[in-house]
Amino acid sequence: MNNPISRKQFLQICGTVATGTAIVSVSGFSVRRMMRDEADHFWQIDPSKCTFCGRCETDCVLSVSAVKCIHANKVCGYCDLCGGYYRANVKDLNTAAENLMCPTGAIVRKYIEDPYFEYTIDENLCNGCGKCAKGCNSFGNGSLYLQVKQELCKNCNECKISKVCPAGAIQRVPANKAYMLKDA
Amino acid sequence: MNSKIFIVTVSVIIIYLVIIIGWHVYVPQKEFTMQVPGADNRPPETARKADEVRIGEFFMRYEDTNSSLTGKWICFRGENYSNIIRTTDKLTLGQDSFPVLWGVETGEGHAAPVIYNGLAYFLDYDENLSSDMLRCFSLETGKEQWRRWYRVPMKRNHGFSRTVPFISDDFIITIGPQGHLMCCNPVTGDLLWSKDMQKEFKTEVPFWYTGQCPRVDDGILVIAPAGEDVLLAGIDCKTGETVWETPNTIKFKMSHSSVTPMNLLGKKCYVYAGIGGVCSVSAEKEDRGKLLWIQTKWQPSVIAPSPLQLSAGSIFLVAGYGAGGGMLKVDNSGNRWTTTITEQYKANEGLSSEQQTPILYNNMIITVIPKDGGSLRGKLVVYSPSDLHNPVWSSGADERFGLGPYLVINDRLFVFKDDGELYIYAISANKMQLEKKQRILEGVDAWGSMAYADGRLLVRDAHHIKCIKIN
Numbered sequence: 303m304n305n306p307i308s309r310k311q312f313l314q315i316c317g318t319v320a321t322g323t324a325i326v327s328v329s330g331f332s333v334r335r336m337m338r339d340e341a342d343h344f345w346q347i348d349p350s351k352c353t354f355c356g357r358c359e360t361d362c363v364l365s366v367s368a369v370k371c372i373h374a375n376k377v378c379g380y381c382d383l384c385g386g387y388y389r390a391n392v393k394d395l396n397t398a399a400e401n402l403m404c405p406t407g408a409i410v411r412k413y414i415e416d417p418y419f420e421y422t423i424d425e426n427l428c429n430g431c432g433k434c435a436k437g438c439n440s441f442g443n444g445s446l447y448l449q450v451k452q453e454l455c456k457n458c459n460e461c462k463i464s465k466v467c468p469a470g471a472i473q474r475v476p477a478n479k480a481y482m483l484k485d486a
Numbered sequence: 487m488n489s490k491i492f493i494v495t496v497s498v499i500i501i502y503l504v505i506i507i508g509w510h511v512y513v514p515q516k517e518f519t520m521q522v523p524g525a526d527n528r529p530p531e532t533a534r535k536a537d538e539v540r541i542g543e544f545f546m547r548y549e550d551t552n553s554s555l556t557g558k559w560i561c562f563r564g565e566n567y568s569n570i571i572r573t574t575d576k577l578t579l580g581q582d583s584f585p586v587l588w589g590v591e592t593g594e595g596h597a598a599p600v601i602y603n604g605l606a607y608f609l610d611y612d613e614n615l616s617s618d619m620l621r622c623f624s625l626e627t628g629k630e631q632w633r634r635w636y637r638v639p640m641k642r643n644h645g646f647s648r649t650v651p652f653i654s655d656d657f658i659i660t661i662g663p664q665g666h667l668m669c670c671n672p673v674t675g676d677l678l679w680s681k682d683m684q685k686e687f688k689t690e691v692p693f694w695y696t697g698q699c700p701r702v703d704d705g706i707l708v709i710a711p712a713g714e715d716v717l718l719a720g721i722d723c724k725t726g727e728t729v730w731e732t733p734n735t736i737k738f739k740m741s742h743s744s745v746t747p748m749n750l751l752g753k754k755c756y757v758y759a760g761i762g763g764v765c766s767v768s769a770e771k772e773d774r775g776k777l778l779w780i781q782t783k784w785q786p787s788v789i790a791p792s793p794l795q796l797s798a799g800s801i802f803l804v805a806g807y808g809a810g811g812g813m814l815k816v817d818n819s820g821n822r823w824t825t826t827i828t829e830q831y832k833a834n835e836g837l838s839s840e841q842q843t844p845i846l847y848n849n850m851i852i853t854v855i856p857k858d859g860g861s862l863r864g865k866l867v868v869y870s871p872s873d874l875h876n877p878v879w880s881s882g883a884d885e886r887f888g889l890g891p892y893l894v895i896n897d898r899l900f901v902f903k904d905d906g907e908l909y910i911y912a913i914s915a916n917k918m919q920l921e922k923k924q925r926i927l928e929g930v931d932a933w934g935s936m937a938y939a940d941g942r943l944l945v946r947d948a949h950h951i952k953c954i955k956i957n
Contacts (some may be wrong), residue, residue, distance in 0.1 A: 316490070379544075379545075379546055381542075381615070383544060383615060383637050383803060384545075385614065385615055390613065390615075391613070391614070391616055391639070392616075395534050395637075396524070396526075396528070396533070397521035397523055397524065397525035397526050398521065398523045399521035399522075402521065407519070409525045410525075412526055412527055413526050413527045413528045413532075416532045417532075417540075417543060419526060419528075423628075428513045437614070441614060441615050442546060486841055
């Protein structure tokens with residue numbers, strides 16, 4: 303003989319199920335939304351805040367930083383005496399290694415017409431040290447600047463570079479604005 | 487057993503030998519790219535020599551600010567070459583500090599600014615780029631508007647930059663530490679013309695570099711190259727063409743002093759204190775550039791201050807490094823000019839100055855006594871032109887100013903101590919009263935002259951320029 307549950311018990315079970323379902327649904331929805339938001343955001347450097355301190359090179363979790371130098375051709379002055387290309391107090395203005403600012407030779411320049419040169423960045427060589435960007439911003443118009451390359455970045459929950467960035471220049475940006483380009 | 491040991495030993499030796507030989511023989515060149523000259527495809531004919539100077543070759547614009555300000559401080563010592571400003575601006579002379587409106591970091595040096603219609607300009611030297619750099623700033627915000635520069639490598643010698651430009655509606659002219667003349671449009675920054683005094687006039691740039699500031703008279707730039715062939719020259723400011731030259735038959739050399747326009751006994755002329763003596767060249771249209779007189783009894787080895795005219799026929803001469811001061815009398819009988827050094831004395835015997843040009847104000851000569859000036863060293867002093875040996879007033883023992891600049895605004899003397907503290911004195915007959923002092927800069931060697939316009943005073947030390955509002 304089955305013991306029929308009382309009305310009170312029935313209502314208690316219904317209430318428990320409804321409450322449990324609501325909690326699980328809300329939690330699941332929240333987690334899913336959070337995960338989706340995280341996936342839709344990237345770390346990026348705000349060029350207007352960057353002080354070219356050099357931490358991007360040394361503090362990224364990757365062995366070679368995901369931060370690379372970007373060159374805005376539309377902004378560049380195409381100078382022969384480029385503060386981002388040459389070291390301070392160089393004796394000769396030529397492409398010998400001892401004259402160059404970039405420690406990895408990642409900046410390539412080509413003669414256009416006297417006295418103009420076109421500068422490009424070899425991202426495979428760039429280590430994100432920012433020395434060129436510092437020189438360009440100090441003496442030029444800031445056409446060289448740093449950005450996080452999204453295809454290289456591990457998109458860590460807590461970016462190690464952002465923790466040490468003295469200027470607070472590294473921030474989360476939405477996927478549809480993954481880069482903060484000067485000549486966009 | 488022995489043969490086994492032998493085989494093992496020989497094997498080990500052979501392995502080590504192979505490793506060592508392989509280490510030396512294998513050259514991993516394919517892993518490297520040689521970074522050598524010529525990688526930029528620069529044509530050989532455009533290659534630059536290390537010391538090649540192309541004056542004004544680089545330009546960069548940052549901002550384009552409009553200003554309603556109309557004040558002007560057009561050259562070294564101002565429009566009248568007196569360092570005295572008469573203005574209707576009401577100065578803020580209470581005890582409240584003057585607000586610092588803006589400041590900029592500069593290359594090491596002493597070049598001072600000019601002001602024109604809301605813009606401030608000075609010829610900086612950028613050590614990283616090894617370049618003279620004419621920089622233009624908004625007088626209101628301190629934001630850099632543009633800069634034009636050229637590479638001129640040189641070594642530090644009490645910093646690099648030195649001179650004050652000359653500016654007008656149509657041009658701004660600068661003289662670099664190595665004697666490079668550059669003329670630009672003051673609004674657009676366009677290069678108008680340039681000259682290298684070392685190449686064109688065979689000028690020997692003095693130790694501590696060129697300190698001479700450009701002077702313009704009736705649209706003609708008057709400079710003293712004091713080179714092998716040319717003593718003074720007049721250059722058309724619009725075209726850059728040399729319109730007159732004074733042959734350097736007297737073989738003076740360039741000093742740090744600037745050419746000073748004067749009217750001596752009714753004759754307009756340019757007076758120059760060079761290395762070798764003092765001379766005067768006519769500024770009159772009919773004989774412009776003609777050498778009028780020279781005086782070689784006054785010839786210190788280093789001269790920074792410019793000659794100071796005291797009356798129609800008398801000029802006060804002063805120089806540092808032990809030279810002291812002197813009085814030059816000029817006479818003109820018929821068409822014959824004669825000059826006499828009526829007195830000459832060491833720095834500790836009377837009115838003298840090492841670097842700044844004294845101010846003649848209401849029949850008082852105001853200056854700061856140099857470090858070799860005896861008990862008055864570093865003090866602000868006032869002398870009467872009739873007695874160059876006994877000061878009529880001197881500042882207190884704790885008011886010593888070193889090599890700092892000074893200027894007069896209405897009836898107030900602004901003295902900038904060379905450690906960056908500004909003093910303001912009220913000037914009355916033959917004395918001064920300290921009214922206010924304020925530290926503006928924390929730096930060193932504040933030697934560059936001050937500039938004033940539109941209620942704003944620009945001061946500098948060896949590494950900074952600051953703008954303070956004083957009205």
